[in-house]
Amino acid sequence: MRVVESVDILNGNLFSTNSYLMTAWQEVLSAISATDWPHGSGTFSIYPESGKKSGQGNGVKPIKIPCINYLKSKNWVIEGLPDIEQTVLRTGDLDAYKFTPDGVIAFEWETGNISSSHRAINKLLLTMQQCQVLGSLLVVPGDNLKQYLTDRIGNIGELRPYFPLWSVMPNIFGAFRIIVVEHDEISINVPKIPKGTDGRAQR
16 A cells, blocks of 8 residues: 655654654554555555445455554554543544653544544544644545545545644644555456445445
């Protein structure tokens, strides 16, 4: 899988001045590069079917598995929650995080719809206001990839208009970066990514 864009919403200079964030960023880049489909193939190939209609297109949740496994190998804590108080975060809300002497670094790969993306960002920003969070990273699909995924999946195109609002959030001293990813290639010779179910929604 490829990173096609990274957008620094808050305090992006920390990614080039703080050694812990610099290391975390390189680990995340390697984890995304290791994200493939089919798993084990070494390349992320997407079956080119629109996700607009029910039962069509590709699912989302299995995509992040190689990425999370890679971060785990680098001693990130997986599917847990740092010891933080008085926030709206609940257990399991973070895909991965790591402790550093300068604060927690949080990582999330968005697998929900666009409303879910807004909730995830609001939670991250609120936690960054209230706690010692050094940095937060959120992965979302780009415009070229989203068309082949579950309809209304959170994506960069629908989040971009809100960047000016989030970039002026007060009392946040950590860095917040959004990462945009795309497939390596299109292929009709790979299976579609299976969809799970969250209530009635297929992901």
